[in-house]
Amino acid sequence: MYDFVRSFFFYGSRNHLMSQPDTKQRILNAGEHLFARDGYHPTSLRSITTEAKVNLAAVNYHFGSKESLLEAVIERRLEPLNKIRLGQLEALLEKTGQAGESPTCRDVLRTFIEPTLRMRIHGSDSEDFVALIGRILAEPRSVAMKIFMHHMEPLMNRLFYALALSLPELSRQTLFWRVHFAFGSLSHIMRYHERQAMIPEDVNIDMPVDDLIELFLDFATAGMEAS
């Protein structure tokens, strides 16, 4: 009887088109969550498949390997995010270019930072992703880093170009290092969005994301523009 009901709903005429439609997404979600929380290496495929409520072999079937799963987790959100960041940057360059002006450093940084930190809003789908990228940025020579940089290169080149426009008096060398410093800060706050050691009790770590963005832009812009 139960088998009949099950068959009716899940093995009906549309079965060949829809079987277990969300298995891949469930694995991606669990992987994103656990990689972000515990790091790539300490996370086992078994913990991922348990959380996703799928069979252990499903990861290998759908993604090929643990490493390829990580790649898929990164790509799923990084591609759309970079589209947004690049779109805002090009729009800024277009607008200021038509007016015969250079963009301000703050506006250039904003096109990168604002879409990134907005993903971090508590309870959103992409909350974990931000922490994961923060971790990846802190692992030199890792596979994750290679995957990430591969997707970032076009945007980074364009960002560097725009920053050079906004800060024409800086040498290429100095500009590079300051971008490096600013990215260090950003990756740091991408990771630390919950209370932990080093954060005094009277400091509001759950600051509204809009306030945090301005606070960070104050710091980063001043650092970039230092004489």
Next chain:
Amino acid sequence: MYDFVRSFFFYGSRNHLMSQPDTKQRILNAGEHLFARDGYHPTSLRSITTEAKVNLAAVNYHFGSKESLLEAVIERRLEPLNKIRLGQLEALLEKTGQAGESPTCRDVLRTFIEPTLRMRIHGSDSEDFVALIGRILAEPRSVAMKIFMHHMEPLMNRLFYALALSLPELSRQTLFWRVHFAFGSLSHIMRYHERQAMIPEDVNIDMPVDDLIELFLDFATAGMEAS
């Protein structure tokens, strides 16, 4: 013959005092090197004991566990470093206090940053340690982080106090966040001291440490003092 010579030098009258005098140090050095290069989790005890040319069980014998080895690796260099940093900070506070002045933000930051980055000099003993700490700072909720923060707390409190003195117009909240940003930058450059992706070829990554310190202080001070 060789055995006799060996016995004479290594198994002589002082043997009961000096047996295998450098086993612990060799393990500490190998652990520091591999933890810094590959990260804590991907590094196996076998790879450490192989590099140190000691038996696999020696780690457990001398340190108790892999985790306790990490703790020993951290403590060996962090304690002397913090002594230096705290000493310089107290000297600065003493000097400015006697003159009835507040220390400058740049001078306060310098007491922290300069001894840290000087450890990073290529070829020095403590080169790996800096990269290791950079990695640890990027792992929220890790054991390593707990160990590290335990040793940092007194110095951090004092540093925060000195920074508040140097920037009296900032709210506690803003000051905290800016310190957070600056530490993010610092941990980032602690990790990245070799050429890798994201670094253009015409940028000199092997900048003399004195220049890097000033470059970083320019950025961090401007960011901290932003209006």
Next chain:
DNA sequence: GTCTATACGATGATAGAC
């Protein structure tokens, strides 16, 4: 094509005999 159960070989950290 999708999913499950199970097995494999490698490697992890540790404990106990010597």
Next chain:
DNA sequence: GTCTATCATCGTATAGAC
């Protein structure tokens, strides 16, 4: 101190059910 045994857990591979 060393050597070896042990046992858990890892990522991956495969055979077969649906």
